[in-house]
Amino acid sequence: MNRSKQQSAGLDAGSRGATGKDAFAQALDVPQVAGRSLWEDARHRLLKNRAAVFSLGLLLLILVIVTVGPWLIPWDADYTDWDNIYSPPSIASGHYFGTDAVGRDLFVRTLQGGRISLLVGFVATIVSLLIGVTYGAIAGFFGGRVDQVMMRIVDIFYAMPFMFFVILLMVVFGRNIILVFIAIGAINWLDMARIVRGQTLSLKRTEYVEAAVACGATPWQIIVRHILPNLMGVVIVYITLTIPQVILVESFLSFLGLGVQEPMTSWGALVNDGAQDMESAPWMLIFPAVFLSITLYCLNYVGDGLRDALDPRDRI
Amino acid sequence: MLNYSLRRLAWAFPTLLLLITVAFFMIRVAPGGPFDSEKNLPPEIQQNLNAKYHLDEPLVQQYFRYLGQILRFDFGPSFQYRDWTVNQLIARGFPVSLSIGALAMLLSFTLGVGIGTMAALRQNNVLDHGLMGFAMLGISIPNFVIAPLLILVISVYWGWLPSGGWEWNWRNMVLPVITLAMPITAYIARLMRGSMIEVLHSDFIRTARAKGLSEFTVIRRHAMKPALLPVISFMGPALAGLITGSVVIEKIFAIPGIGSFFVQGAMNRDYTLVMGVVIFYGALIILFNFLVDLIYAWLNPRIHYK
Numbered sequence: 001m002n003r004s005k006q007q008s009a010g011l012d013a014g015s016r017g018a019t020g021k022d023a024f025a026q027a028l029d030v031p032q033v034a035g036r037s038l039w040e041d042a043r044h045r046l047l048k049n050r051a052a053v054f055s056l057g058l059l060l061l062i063l064v065i066v067t068v069g070p071w072l073i074p075w076d077a078d079y080t081d082w083d084n085i086y087s088p089p090s091i092a093s094g095h096y097f098g099t100d101a102v103g104r105d106l107f108v109r110t111l112q113g114g115r116i117s118l119l120v121g122f123v124a125t126i127v128s129l130l131i132g133v134t135y136g137a138i139a140g141f142f143g144g145r146v147d148q149v150m151m152r153i154v155d156i157f158y159a160m161p162f163m164f165f166v167i168l169l170m171v172v173f174g175r176n177i178i179l180v181f182i183a184i185g186a187i188n189w190l191d192m193a194r195i196v197r198g199q200t201l202s203l204k205r206t207e208y209v210e211a212a213v214a215c216g217a218t219p220w221q222i223i224v225r226h227i228l229p230n231l232m233g234v235v236i237v238y239i240t241l242t243i244p245q246v247i248l249v250e251s252f253l254s255f256l257g258l259g260v261q262e263p264m265t266s267w268g269a270l271v272n273d274g275a276q277d278m279e280s281a282p283w284m285l286i287f288p289a290v291f292l293s294i295t296l297y298c299l300n301y302v303g304d305g306l307r308d309a310l311d312p313r314d315r316i
Numbered sequence: 317m318l319n320y321s322l323r324r325l326a327w328a329f330p331t332l333l334l335l336i337t338v339a340f341f342m343i344r345v346a347p348g349g350p351f352d353s354e355k356n357l358p359p360e361i362q363q364n365l366n367a368k369y370h371l372d373e374p375l376v377q378q379y380f381r382y383l384g385q386i387l388r389f390d391f392g393p394s395f396q397y398r399d400w401t402v403n404q405l406i407a408r409g410f411p412v413s414l415s416i417g418a419l420a421m422l423l424s425f426t427l428g429v430g431i432g433t434m435a436a437l438r439q440n441n442v443l444d445h446g447l448m449g450f451a452m453l454g455i456s457i458p459n460f461v462i463a464p465l466l467i468l469v470i471s472v473y474w475g476w477l478p479s480g481g482w483e484w485n486w487r488n489m490v491l492p493v494i495t496l497a498m499p500i501t502a503y504i505a506r507l508m509r510g511s512m513i514e515v516l517h518s519d520f521i522r523t524a525r526a527k528g529l530s531e532f533t534v535i536r537r538h539a540m541k542p543a544l545l546p547v548i549s550f551m552g553p554a555l556a557g558l559i560t561g562s563v564v565i566e567k568i569f570a571i572p573g574i575g576s577f578f579v580q581g582a583m584n585r586d587y588t589l590v591m592g593v594v595i596f597y598g599a600l601i602i603l604f605n606f607l608v609d610l611i612y613a614w615l616n617p618r619i620h621y622k
Contacts, residue, residue: 156331159552159602163560164578164594168342171582248458255460255564256579268460275464275568279472289461297456304452 042233045309052305055298062295066114075105077112078263089283098283100273109265110288116266117292120180121247125239127185128246132192133228133235139193140200141223151197154190162187166249170258177260184249192238199234203227233310240303244296251292267292324609328602335598336386339591340379369395382591391592396584402592405577412482413566413573417558419493424501424554429547431501432508433535436543439513448509454502459561463495463568480570492569496561500554504547512543541615548612552605559597 046052070077075095084093085103097106139150169183203209203226212222251268253259260266267288274285357365366372369392370381385392391402431451435444470491471479477487515521516539524538525531563575570576574593581589 152327155327156334159328159331159598159605160335161556161559161594161598161601163556163563164597165338165342167563167579167582168339168590168594171585172342172345244456251458252460252560252564255458256567268458271458271461271464275460278464278468282468285464285468289465293457293461296458297452300452300456 038233042306042309046305049305049308051301052309055301055305058294059298059302062114062291062298063118066111066118069111070108070115073105073108073111075108077104077108080104086281088281097287098281100281100284101277106284106287109270110267110291113265113267113270113288114291114295116177116260116264117247117250117268117295120177120184120250120266121243123181124185124188124246124250125242127182128188128192128242129235129239131186132189133196133231135189136193136196136198137200137223137227137231140197141204141219141227143201143204147197147201151194154193157190163249163252166253167256167258170253177264180250180253180259184246188242188246188249192235192242195234195238196231199231200227203230237303237307237310240299240306244299244303247292247296247299267295320613321610324606328606331602332595332599335602336383336591336595337379339594339598340382341375343585343587343590344375344378369393386595391595392588394581394586394589396581396586396589402588405589406574406592406596409572409574409577412571413562413575416489416492416496416565416571416573417562419489420496420500420558421554423493424497424504425547425551427497428501428504429508429544431505432510432547433512433540433543435505435509436512436516437531437535444509448506451502451505454498455506459495459499460564460568462498463491463565466491466495467568480568482569482571488569488571492565492571496558496565499561500557503550503554507546507550508543511546512539515539515543518542545612545616548608548615552601552608555604556601559601 075081080103081093081095081099082103084095084099086101087093087095087099089096089098089106095105095107097110100106100109135150135154139147166183166187169179173179209222209226212226217225247267250259250266251271254266254268255272257272260269270288271285271292274281274283274288278285363372370378373381382392389403391406394400394402394405397405431447435447438444467479470476477490482488521534521539524534529537559575562573563579565571566573566575567579574597577589578593580586581593
């Protein structure tokens with residue numbers, strides 16, 4: 001497109017005796033407007049969505065507190081404060097969120113749990129991303145028989161009570177944090193695979209892919225150069241929507257006592273502890289629950305905002 | 317239509333077989349056996365126990381024996397609850413789980429469709445934003461957070477409803493049903509809003525309005541059916557979510573349903589019980605998905621039964 005513009009500009013220049021693009025624009029009497037890329041467009045739409053921007057800010061804040069916080073707080077996560085066991089939140093004692101049954105500062109514990117929860121969220125999402133995108137891109141790109149068989153397999157997986165398998169897996173192989181990552185990632189790739197496949201199918205029929213085929217590009221080149229970059233939008237949206245799901249699954253497992261193990265902790269595990277003592281020590285339930293809920297809430301809002309910004313089909 | 321139904325049903329069998337196979341081999345490679353918790357069992361008794369439950373046979377033989385049992389709908393005896401068969405345990409727990417689950421499903425469907433429609437009719441209004449904010453809350457806050465908070469406030473502080481336990485009594489059902497229904501209501505409301513907005517923009521709705529029909533009639537007679545389609549196809553995943561949720565809810569509220577058996581069984585390596593529950597719920601989900609497919613095809617004139 002760029003080239004044809006220059007060509008016609010050149011022709012124009014030839015006949016009018018002026019040079020370059022400016023002359024062309026002048027000749028047409030059109031002010032030059034800088035083009036806006038799809039990404040800039042999307043950013044504008046996202047920034048206009050106040051809920052999403054606010055959520056994004058809050059998320060960044062939580063991320064910073066969770067990463068930096070534990071170094072700034074005078075208490076260690078495994079330090080027992082014998083003078084303050086089961087003590088409610090107070091500024092005087094320095095335990096702003098109170099302490100738990102063995103006198104550990106709940107603020108530090110909550111931040112430590114947040115590190116694990118967020119880490120699980122990111123890593124398991126990457127696992128599901130790798131599986132889902134590869135699977136979906138292959139099915140969509142090769143189409144036909146391959147696609148039919150691969151999507152049938154996905155259909156079969158869809159009908160499985162996956163949560164039960166994860167519980168089984170945790171029981172069978174013990175509570176291992178690496179396993180948590182893989183197990184959760186491995187059950188969450190189905191949606192990603194379906195979406196990527198659909199997108200690939202429609203991308204495959206576009207003119208520029210046809211042109212690439214005509215130029216003799218190999219399937220691999222086409223996937224890497226033309227398909228994957230165009231999948232970015234959808235993939236980013238689903239990453240944002242998968243992270244809260246994954247965090248939810250992890251905290252669900254931890255809540256059942258199957259996720260991470262002491263002395264490590266996660267928001268789900270803390271909520272579980274807190275729920276057992278909530279009548280005498282409600283703060284043990286409330287603080288981790290609030291952190292977990294706010295994080296999930298914001299992630300969902302950002303995901304929604306990104307979808308509205310990046311996925312033009314859903315715009316109403 | 318019959319051909320289509322049969323084809324859908326035919327797909328259920330490989331799914332079920334895969335489910336049984338994976339569950340069987342996964343639990344058998346697990347370290348530790350069902351009788352490990354017994355203290356110092358003499359080897360002879362251990363052998364007798366293994367022989368009684370056919371644990372001494374080769375794995376493949378056990379697998380086919382188990383498949384044969386399943387064909388006769390026999391899940392075998394439970395390893396931990398000595399005098400109970402798995403069938404009996406499921407028969408005992410299922411009415412409880414079913415009544416809570418069915419009520420939650422009913423509640424979330426009516427409430428979700430209502431909220432979604434209302435929000436769609438007031439698109440981008442204060443009401444819409446408020447309702448959707450609440451829906452997002454329902455999706456984001458996990459039910460194991462909501463349940464203890466509800467218990468803390470409603471049962472402990474105010475003393476209105478029991479904090480757990482089970483009797484066949486509405487007071488014991490209110491809190492579990494509400495917590496279980498909350499996330500699914502929220503999903504349905506969001507789905508319903510989106511599809512309703514899309515339907516309201518279509519030509520036949522404009523025609524209906526142009527005919528002079530009242531807004532209520534337009535919604536009820538023309539917009540409702542097509543707008544419900546995405547919600548109908550969500551009912552399968554909704555059931556799966558409900559079953560998963562029931563595991564947590566039954567634990568928190570101390571309800572003797574199937575979910576609580578499952579968690580205990582998994583902890584105690586009660587092979588037969590755990591497999592029985594997984595297969596039972598898996599079959600339930602597969603059957604339900606099949607029914608949902610049929611309803612969807614029946615409601616949607618655009619589907620051709622190929």
